[in-house]
Amino acid sequence: MALKFLNKKGWHTGSLCNIENVWKAEQKHDVEQKKLEELRKQIHEEREKAEFRQLQEQVGLVPKQERLDFLYDSGLSSWKDSSDTGFKALESFPTKAEPEPSTSANKVP
Numbered sequence: 001m002a003l004k005f006l007n008k009k010g011w012h013t014g015s016l017c018n019i020e021n022v023w024k025a026e027q028k029h030d031v032e033q034k035k036l037e038e039l040r041k042q043i044h045e046e047r048e049k050a051e052f053r054q055l056q057e058q059v060g061l062v063p064k065q066e067r068l069d070f071l072y073d074s075g076l077s078s079w080k081d082s083s084d085t086g087f088k089a090l091e092s093f094p095t096k097a098e099p100e101p102s103t104s105a106n107k108v109p
Contacts, residue, residue: 007014056062 006012007016010017011103012018044047057064
């Protein structure tokens, strides 16, 4: 009877506030896991589709086309890789040196 006040402490695992926070965190984690699983499934399907297309091109069932279909597909697997490398490439791009001043403009009479 003397320890009933412990549930009212903020650090106690049996307090309603802490139980509610744990439940919310579990729900958020479950939703995130479902999204990740859906993305994994979609990436797997895209890879299978690309592999089948490549096999068909190798066998000769489908004519090989040099097209940019990957730009128009959803491309979840390629999107994450290209976004990071694009910015890194721009950051490492050398900037032009300052233009040399023309000699006729700097001459003092």
